Amino acid sequence: MTMPAKVEERELLLALARGDRGAAEALVDRTYPRTFALLCRLCGADRDLAADLTQETYRRTWAALPGFDGRSLFSTWLYRIAYNTFLNHVRRPHRLVPLEDEVAVAARDGDPAADDRLVAGEADARVQRAVLALPEELRATVVARFWAEVPVAEIAAADGISAVAVHARLRKALARLATALEEGS
């Protein structure tokens, strides 16, 4: 069963509450590109790793579905699972792919624009390292807002804090990132 693309998330969730497997597939279609993109950014553009973690994210999502309490949007909840999946992965150091290798691969591929991509890749890698070095509370907020593009109100709902507190976290995180990027430049 294929659901229309513009069906609201709420309608899909109502169908899922009735046990409609097609609604679950529609939710996957609707959310997996952004989930993959988020994990790609977190993984430093390691597409294979990001794809594995995306698959793992949905496995966890189905398992945790009975615990979804509706306090936030499903997409926000899914983002948190993806983020936690990534954190679980990086806490196993032997599986972490060094970012420098990614940049090096980009430089060896013989593309005429390789220099530009190398510079861009280095910048992205620096930003990614600075973000991952943030304290957990600030890192999660920055990743949610900028990389998962979760609205501030949704971050607030998911974290159980006010929108003002989210903005305060973002301001603090940006200040720390600015310092970190300046020190690393």
Added chain:
Amino acid sequence: MSMISDRRVARLLTPGADPRPPVGLASRIKDEIPADVRLDPDAVARIGAYRPGAHRRFVGEFVLLAAMLLVVVGLGVWGLKVVRDHEDATRHARAVDALLEPTDDWGRGRASLTVTVHDERGIGLPGARVVLHRLEPPSLASRRAETVRDGRVRFLDLPPGGYRVSAELPGFAPATLGTIRVTEERGSEVPLELRLLAGLPPQGTETR
């Protein structure tokens, strides 16, 4: 302080186009959807209902409203008190005015009262201070006069009514007569006896 602005950091964080997912990823994910996948209907009903800080905003608004209400009530009570105080003061002032001011006809009547102040022997006492108070209608205003040689004093142009007469003279005990009815038909006349204070010689008696 960092030379890199927060805005620039935000620009660096803002991702470009989303990377395209590998072909077949969606299928692999869908293949792993459990057959009995199901969501709690109550959770769907709760979506959007929760807003962090809403209770704090409610409490804040309630406290603000209560404070405003208290201020309004306080101002109202204070205003009422001011109005009532003003009314009381006005009423009191009017009452005092009414008592202090002679009635409209005070001094315009046609009756008269002659008071004769004498001692125990019936001899008229000159120089006695006689005060006339109007009792009906009541008034705090009074008229005063001194007796002449034969101990008499006459009050003219009195409106009819009840009066109280009192007299005093050094060496004598003050005396007061209760309500004296004054009418227009004829001039009223009342005697008022002053008794000599004990230990003092009668007026006119020489002492050495």
